[in-house]
Amino acid sequence: MTGRTAGAVDEQVIDRLRDAVGARWVRTDAATRRAYARDATPLFDAEPDVVVQPGTTAEVAAVVRIAAAHGVPVVARGAGTNLCAATVATHGGIVLSATRMDRLLEVSEAEQLAVVQPGVTTTALATAAAAAGLLYPPDPGSRAVSTIGGNVATCAGGLRGLKYGVTRNYVLGTEAVLGTGEIIRTGGRLVKDVAGYDLTRLLVGSEGTLAVLTEITVALVPAPPTAGYGVAYFDSLADAGRAVAAVVGAGLVPATLEFLDATCIEAVESHAGLGLDRGAGALLLFGDDGAPAQVDAALATMVTACRDAGARAVTTAPDVATAEDLLAARRCTLPALSRLGSLTVLEDVSVPRPRLAEAVARIGDIARGTGVRVGVFGHAGDGNLHPTAVADGQDPAQVAAVHRTFEQIFQLALDLGGTITGEHGVGAAKLAWLPRRLDPAQLALMRRLKAAFDPAGILNPGKLGS
Amino acid sequence: MNVFDPEVLGRCMSCGFCLPACPTYALTGDEASSPRGRITLMRGIEDGTVSLFDPAVQEQASMCLGCRACEPVCPAGVSYGLLLEQWRDTAWRGRDTPWLVRPLLALTRHDLVLRVLGRLRRHARPGPRRHPGPHLLLGCVERVLFPGVSRAARAVDPDLQPGRGPGCCGALHAHNGRLGEGEAMARALGDRLPGTIVTTSGGCAAHLAGVLGRDRVAELSEWIVRRGLLPPARTGQARPRVAIQDSCHLRNGLGVSATIRTAVGAVAEIVELPSARDCCGAAGTYSLLRPRESARIIAPKVREIADAGVDLVVTVNPGCQRQLRTAVRRAGLEVEVVHLAELMAGQR
Numbered sequence A: 001m002t003g004r005t006a007g008a009v010d011e012q013v014i015d016r017l018r019d020a021v022g023a024r025w026v027r028t029d030a031a032t033r034r035a036y037a038r039d040a041t042p043l044f045d046a047e048p049d050v051v052v053q054p055g056t057t058a059e060v061a062a063v064v065r066i067a068a069a070h071g072v073p074v075v076a077r078g079a080g081t082n083l084c085a086a087t088v089a090t091h092g093g094i095v096l097s098a099t100r101m102d103r104l105l106e107v108s109e110a111e112q113l114a115v116v117q118p119g120v121t122t123t124a125l126a127t128a129a130a131a132a133g134l135l136y137p138p139d140p141g142s143r144a145v146s147t148i149g150g151n152v153a154t155c156a157g158g159l160r161g162l163k164y165g166v167t168r169n170y171v172l173g174t175e176a177v178l179g180t181g182e183i184i185r186t187g188g189r190l191v192k193d194v195a196g197y198d199l200t201r202l203l204v205g206s207e208g209t210l211a212v213l214t215e216i217t218v219a220l221v222p223a224p225p226t227a228g229y230g231v232a233y234f235d236s237l238a239d240a241g242r243a244v245a246a247v248v249g250a251g252l253v254p255a256t257l258e259f260l261d262a263t264c265i266e267a268v269e270s271h272a273g274l275g276l277d278r279g280a281g282a283l284l285l286f287g288d289d290g291a292p293a294q295v296d297a298a299l300a301t302m303v304t305a306c307r308d309a310g311a312r313a314v315t316t317a318p319d320v321a322t323a324e325d326l327l328a329a330r331r332c333t334l335p336a337l338s339r340l341g342s343l344t345v346l347e348d349v350s351v352p353r354p355r356l357a358e359a360v361a362r363i364g365d366i367a368r369g370t371g372v373r374v375g376v377f378g379h380a381g382d383g384n385l386h387p388t389a390v391a392d393g394q395d396p397a398q399v400a401a402v403h404r405t406f407e408q409i410f411q412l413a414l415d416l417g418g419t420i421t422g423e424h425g426v427g428a429a430k431l432a433w434l435p436r437r438l439d440p441a442q443l444a445l446m447r448r449l450k451a452a453f454d455p456a457g458i459l460n461p462g463k464l465g466s
Numbered sequence B: 001m002n003v004f005d006p007e008v009l010g011r012c013m014s015c016g017f018c019l020p021a022c023p024t025y026a027l028t029g030d031e032a033s034s035p036r037g038r039i040t041l042m043r044g045i046e047d048g049t050v051s052l053f054d055p056a057v058q059e060q061a062s063m064c065l066g067c068r069a070c071e072p073v074c075p076a077g078v079s080y081g082l083l084l085e086q087w088r089d090t091a092w093r094g095r096d097t098p099w100l101v102r103p104l105l106a107l108t109r110h111d112l113v114l115r116v117l118g119r120l121r122r123h124a125r126p127g128p129r130r131h132p133g134p135h136l137l138l139g140c141v142e143r144v145l146f147p148g149v150s151r152a153a154r155a156v157d158p159d160l161q162p163g164r165g166p167g168c169c170g171a172l173h174a175h176n177g178r179l180g181e182g183e184a185m186a187r188a189l190g191d192r193l194p195g196t197i198v199t200t201s202g203g204c205a206a207h208l209a210g211v212l213g214r215d216r217v218a219e220l221s222e223w224i225v226r227r228g229l230l231p232p233a234r235t236g237q238a239r240p241r242v243a244i245q246d247s248c249h250l251r252n253g254l255g256v257s258a259t260i261r262t263a264v265g266a267v268a269e270i271v272e273l274p275s276a277r278d279c280c281g282a283a284g285t286y287s288l289l290r291p292r293e294s295a296r297i298i299a300p301k302v303r304e305i306a307d308a309g310v311d312l313v314v315t316v317n318p319g320c321q322r323q324l325r326t327a328v329r330r331a332g333l334e335v336e337v338v339h340l341a342e343l344m345a346g347q348r
């Protein structure tokens, strides 16, 4: 991890912060600093000097201005569920928590959009949308906890990415505080608006390195009336891969196409006992939503595709409860794996869809080589896979082996024409890998962009753009 | 330090799924007062990055309600309640025990005083010296505060033998930094009262089940359903509208909530409060130790009760009963807060 190079947080800074947001919302005690030293990323840990919880955009701007004047880092934080150490204060400084700014400002049925403060949780937004007969499609596994601010700043994906896209496809506008303390409004409520650079898109996935988001306008879509799901078991992932290719070849863009490899099936079954086929080499969970007839037709096509690819068994869920069980199997994969060891490292690479089965097979080879237990699950529809290593976190040799495994997996993803992160982000965890994914000219441009938004270099240093 | 069970602590993967379930996180939006934050502090205590006795760390051990709402939502199955007991067992040792807790713990050990106070208030009379059970646990708090509850439980099932001797199961001790003592008290009680121990307190049920085994313990609603003690359905009569307050330890610790609804539903029309499953802020000694947070936690619930237009609120734990009764009265609502036993007894 990078050492601390930034300006000091002295009494003067603390006093000014207290004046700006109220003493109650500025905390420097040992317990607070320890609690904010971590997010959901294993193995990363660094305490901030102070934690600030502003309540308004003006207060956010005041905090950033103080930080800029003193050269103190500002790490924006939502729920701290990111998996790339993006909210770990590697350079110390201020953690700026958005949890107090959690108001849902508006849901407009007429315009099919919602306006929220950054601290609103994904589920709260989705629930409010549903109440108006609308759908907010991005559904990261963490949605009950994660905030919209965090979702936008990481461009979160989810189980519906193939058909509905990811967070970036739904952000219409933002209000944000630049590293200078200036407040900007990008985009807005309009579907069409090309006046100026698309700064909204630039802020999506910027991981708190360009600006602090203080308000977000998202697009909503009409809620589909029905959804249906099915499950297929295969002897190997290669067979499942052929089924996916056939589905796509048939011109179908289903909402759900998720896979689990044999290690994951075994872990889920011993944990949850859902009656999965333990002997299978791969499980494919498929589903679609829309008008009833359309859903039926899509499911029929997918069942045929699976059978033709040599599936051991294919079933569709006759009712909602069964469908929920199927989705639960996919959603509990990570916790089920985590029970196998004290250290669980969930990774996130993407490869071109046709190379998915090959990628999983070669990840198996890598894991055998390093002797690390790795389960792979992910989004078969969009080529995004989550190799997950489980090990004994107390054993330095095993931790080192996990690192070696992922080094090779990242290289593999790049070799296959893929990327080092599909949806979890770069953060501090993958910064070292970024130069292998992006060429020097692009990296240099990113640094210049960062300098334009944040001349003092205080916004989340040691992460993307540093 | 060696405060926590390393296997339980190691199981947490810091995913944060417990945050939305936690009442103190809802109050503060502060990671440090969330379950994950507290677990990070526990890890810090173990590896020496924070001190167990740092006032800010102590504050988080104290602010936690111990409601265990973080347990059922945890995908990794972290037994947070156990970690909290271990934390307080070390943190509240000796002079660090909150001063308000001390006389309470002393009193509940002082069983003669309890027995006399309880008798004066006419709880159910203990049965013969050696009885094979099933036994009704007379409780410690309950025997004094709500003596009518044990009489009502006996009216519901006359076969229940009110247990002789000290009534305290030690839950209060286990939750307040006296883990060993609390477990010893539960074991002593288990030896003295053979057979099934039926309790009218969710907190006692969870603690006893943890020490004696689940099969030795039944909470009253479970007992009523299991023994077929539901009164016959009545027709043509106006049924009271009743809201239910779950007991945290019963619901989150033992997974008991459906039988309460079966029992209440047999005699009344249930109006579910949106926050029925959420902690009322009584939380054992919490309402005494942290009256301010406790009042903030119950405030939305009182508004829900007012909006629901119910005749009664039914509780399954004496602490909740006291907390809700006080809050409802203070708000000037015309709603009675009763124990499940009293509701069921009144219906036969």
Ligand SMILES: Cc1cc2nc3c(=O)[nH]c(=O)nc-3n(C[C@H](O)[C@H](O)[C@H](O)COP(=O)(O)OP(=O)(O)OC[C@H]3O[C@@H](n4cnc5c(N)ncnc54)[C@H](O)[C@@H]3O)c2cc1C
Pocket: A039, A040, A075, A076, A077, A078, A079, A080, A081, A082, A083, A086, A087, A098, A118, A139, A140, A141, A142, A145, A146, A147, A148, A149, A150, A151, A152, A153, A154, A155, A156, A157, A158, A159, A206, A207, A208, A209, A211, A212, A213, A214, A334, A423, A424, A460, B014, B015, B016
């Ligand atoms: C069990 C589990 C499952 C997950 N499943 C998925 C999944 O399916 N798909 C997926 O994409 N991700 C998933 N994630 C990762 C994570 O939940 C997402 O990255 C999520 O978007 C993070 O939201 P957050 O509120 O927790 O943000 P945080 O973790 O707090 O922050 C994430 C980033 O956003 C920045 N940020 C936060 N708020 C602001 C703001 N107001 N202004 C500017 N920057 C800000 C931070 O600086 C940081 O760089 C999962 C995580 C877990 C633990």
Ligand code: SF4
Pocket: B011, B012, B013, B014, B015, B016, B017, B018, B019, B035, B036, B039, B073, B074, B075, B076, B077, B078
């Ligand atoms: S939900 Fe469980 S595993 Fe996740 S942070 Fe909370 S305690 Fe840890």
Ligand code: SF4
Pocket: B021, B022, B023, B024, B025, B033, B034, B035, B038, B063, B064, B065, B066, B067, B068, B069, B070, B071, B080
């Ligand atoms: S026991 Fe209750 S108050 Fe304590 S951390 Fe868990 S959910 Fe929060």
